Amino acid sequence: MSGCSCDSDALMPFAEALETLLASAQCISETETVLLDQANNRVLAEPVISKISVPPAANSAMDGYAVNIESLTAGLCLPISQRIAAGEQGVVLQPGTAARIFTGSEIPPGANAVVMQERCIRQGDNVTFEGIPEAGANIRPAGQDIQPGRCVAEKGARLDGRHQGVIASVGINRVKVYRRLRVEIITTGDELVMPGEICAGGQIYNSNYFVLRGMLEALGCEVIFTGIIGDTLTETREALSLAAERADLIISSGGVSVGEEDYVKAAVESLGELDLWRLAIKPGKPLAYGRVGQVPFLGLPGNPGAVLVTFLMIARPYLLSMLGSNSVEPACFPVKSGFTRDKPIARDEFLRASLEWSEGQLYAAPVHSQSSGVLSSSVLAQGFLRIPAQQKVCENDLLPFYPFDGLLS
Ligand SMILES: Nc1nc2c(c(=O)[nH]1)N[C@H]1C(S)=C(S)[C@@H](COP(=O)(O)OP(=O)(O)OC[C@H]3O[C@@H](n4cnc5c(N)ncnc54)[C@H](O)[C@@H]3O)O[C@H]1N2
């Protein structure tokens, strides 16, 4: 394998590995047109451009009275010449009169301000104004939100309710999106059984499948899973070959380390190529990346804590890239450390951490148990706190915090 770090003892730094993977990720080319209300979580394959103004006409921001300030003096009483409910269009405002108007009603031609009803005294068909408003008061002009020609959603936007609402506001009900990705999950290990079955001596429940399935579905992927794969080269090769016939990406867990029961690397090498193995991250060191035939493959380590980190920090950006998203890298913000760490390590470490306010400052601290075999502590954490390789940590040091809120959707 040319250029593969697989045979050297050196661990590839996290940033370099992510860059390498993203550079080789190929966006799917097939697109489809879907109804806007079915487009949540889909990635736009072309920009959405508005043909109209939003709002289409000037309208009132208040319930009150539309006037022309030229015909108004303080304390003046004007007759009410028309009533314009939302959905109706008024007529030209006669000089020296006021129009009864409601929030969202179109401003009648000739009016140039709206006075909210709390600032007026209504007597029968007349209304008295306490003061004179400024020109334009309480009027939302046509095109205040969107003007014709404006791009309201970029190519590559992963749509959520905000985008769907904005696209709806310009009258569009169908969008062109990239097709969904089919991802096959392969969980390897003779010790694994599915929940609901009896866990005999030497066995454990398969939790990685559920971690991966939940996270893939949150990204809008179609998931394929055919069951647990035993620790043999033959079984692993068969599972990978089948996956390569029907999936856009294969993600496995377990069997990528150095033990003689770890067959995933060898199976991938026999069916394709391994481009990368072993990263300078903790947990998740033995991550493998390559291809089975032409289908990209990501081999995550078996430890559930390592699955969490490698999926969210590496597989997720890779998938977003394949999905055509224009925002792939995990978002983070700096947070003060609420702890010390005297001994630096040679790998970027991703701690499952919780946030706490103290004396007006936001601090992050590791939740109890950072063992990569422990999964339950992850639900007590609010995100990953990253300690860069070779770095000691002092209290109040600023460190990047990756909130789960942003990573799990
Ligand atoms: N001699 C060495 N041993 C190990 C090294 C090393 O460098 N030298 N690396 C360690 C690290 S770090 C990790 S991470 C693990 C990864 O090993 P594998 O990817 O081969 O994973 P397995 O051995 O198959 O499993 C590890 C662990 O995780 C449990 N597991 C596996 N699959 C699941 C699942 N679907 N659901 C729940 N739990 C699962 C498995 O039972 C093991 O306990 O290797 C270290 N060893």
Ligand code: MOO
């Ligand atoms: O890289 Mo491993 O996940 O630390 O146990």
